[in-house]
Amino acid sequence: MDTICALSSGAPPSGVAVIRISGPAARDCVTVISGEPGPPRKAGLRTLRDPETGDVLDQGLVLWLPGPASFTGEDCAEFHCHGSRAVVQAVINALTKRSDVRLAEAGEFSRRAFDNGKLDLTELEGLADLIQAETEVQRKQAVQLAQGHMRLALDLWRDRLIDLRAAIEARLDFSEEDDVNVDLPLEFFDQVSSIRNEVASALGTFGVAERVRSGLRVAIIGAPNAGKSTLLNRLAKRDVAIVTDEAGTTRDVLEVPMDLDGYPVVLFDTAGLRETDSVVEREGIRRARLAAEQADLVLWLRDGSGPVDEPAPIGSVPLLQVATKCDLAETEPSDDALQISAKTGEGLDELLLRLKTAAAETMTSDAAWLVTRARQADALRSVVASLNDAADKPDRPLEMIAEDLRAATDGIGRVSGRIDVEDVLDRLFGEFCIGK
Numbered sequence: 001m002d003t004i005c006a007l008s009s010g011a012p013p014s015g016v017a018v019i020r021i022s023g024p025a026a027r028d029c030v031t032v033i034s035g036e037p038g039p040p041r042k043a044g045l046r047t048l049r050d051p052e053t054g055d056v057l058d059q060g061l062v063l064w065l066p067g068p069a070s071f072t073g074e075d076c077a078e079f080h081c082h083g084s085r086a087v088v089q090a091v092i093n094a095l096t097k098r099s100d101v102r103l104a105e106a107g108e109f110s111r112r113a114f115d116n117g118k119l120d121l122t123e124l125e126g127l128a129d130l131i132q133a134e135t136e137v138q139r140k141q142a143v144q145l146a147q148g149h150m151r152l153a154l155d156l157w158r159d160r161l162i163d164l165r166a167a168i169e170a171r172l173d174f175s176e177e178d179d180v181n182v183d184l185p186l187e188f189f190d191q192v193s194s195i196r197n198e199v200a201s202a203l204g205t206f207g208v209a210e211r212v213r214s215g216l217r218v219a220i221i222g223a224p225n226a227g228k229s230t231l232l233n234r235l236a237k238r239d240v241a242i243v244t245d246e247a248g249t250t251r252d253v254l255e256v257p258m259d260l261d262g263y264p265v266v267l268f269d270t271a272g273l274r275e276t277d278s279v280v281e282r283e284g285i286r287r288a289r290l291a292a293e294q295a296d297l298v299l300w301l302r303d304g305s306g307p308v309d310e311p312a313p314i315g316s317v318p319l320l321q322v323a324t325k326c327d328l329a330e331t332e333p334s335d336d337a338l339q340i341s342a343k344t345g346e347g348l349d350e351l352l353l354r355l356k357t358a359a360a361e362t363m364t365s366d367a368a369w370l371v372t373r374a375r376q377a378d379a380l381r382s383v384v385a386s387l388n389d390a391a392d393k394p395d396r397p398l399e400m401i402a403e404d405l406r407a408a409t410d411g412i413g414r415v416s417g418r419i420d421v422e423d424v425l426d427r428l429f430g431e432f433c434i435g436k
Helices: 027-033 085-096 106-115 121-132 134-147 149-173 187-201 206-214 230-234 279-293 350-363 374-392 398-416 420-428
Strands: 003-007 012-020 044-049 057-066 076-083 101-103 218-221 252-259 263-269 299-303 319-324
Touching: 003 027, 003 085, 003 106, 012 027, 012 057, 012 085, 012 106, 027 044, 027 057, 027 076, 057 085, 076 085, 085 101, 101 218, 106 121, 121 134, 121 149, 121 398, 134 149, 134 206, 134 263, 149 187, 149 398, 187 374, 206 263, 206 350, 206 374, 206 420, 218 230, 218 350, 230 252, 230 263, 230 299, 230 319, 230 350, 263 350, 299 350, 374 398
Parallel strands: 003 101, 218 263, 218 299, 299 319
Antiparallel strands: 003 012, 012 076, 044 057, 057 076, 252 263
């Protein structure tokens, strides 16, 4: 296998750059550039030289990480040098002059870790989520997955299913032996039901995890000139949407992600709802209604300085009524709408608190770990379906029950990446940066 190298830290310029090497020639690379490696996993200050010319490239820390106790499971090394473009390029050029060393492809270090059994697919997905995490809640969820919490549960379920399958196979293959009882004991089906219930319980966390990854979807809906775009700009603390006195300025759905004390929230500014002859504006209104129907929460905005208008029905989506421009109101409010002013800031703290509360309620779970991806959820649904048949139809032939347990075991294998995951791997590793 080729030895690969790449910049594993952030793009230069930076204070420090980490250049990672993995493969059979890793030790030779360290030797020719910085001298004989020091003790494993102990950083040493070295002078880095071009192996052909002897020119000094930089001075930095060198780590020698022999396999299998490394990220990829192979012999690895790291050069921690200064993070200028020139230094990084010079070190990489010195490495790739060798015929047995090449630049790594995106996600190739992680792919080797998977191939060498250092990480399973769920841990890799957690690692990808950790790299992309933008909020504290997303970080915590990704760390759980990357640390192998799901992997431990999957391995336990798989081991228990294998034991159950062995009990059936013994009856199928050795039914003529005197010491093998052909009938399955009642506790056999109790164990099948127990595994099914545990998998179903884990599957129930998917909705929570999905919201953590994508954010609480909040659609800002209302009539034209109700202050939707003004509120969006104030909450985003920048000019995201065009604001004018002309009604119908917003024609498309504008999306703005926010971090509310660690909770991811996505705001959607939409076209004002009204009757219109404009084809373009009608399309914008259609998209506004669609955004509201797909939201987790709708902020129904009305001009608080004018008459009260009733919110349009948005299916079963929770709705929070908000009266804007309260600084211009000449009378006391006649409904329970939250009174705000984007101009003075009145009521905005209360609005943000309610958004944060909604996000916290949506993204809180007592589970030790969460099912975070649709791929995982689909595979676990197949496991539950197979175990339903095995647990609820005990009078069938043993061969059919054995097939149900085999299908359930294969479903768990698809989650962990043990079988039939090539397309998933190709897509996943494309999410990683070159040095990971």
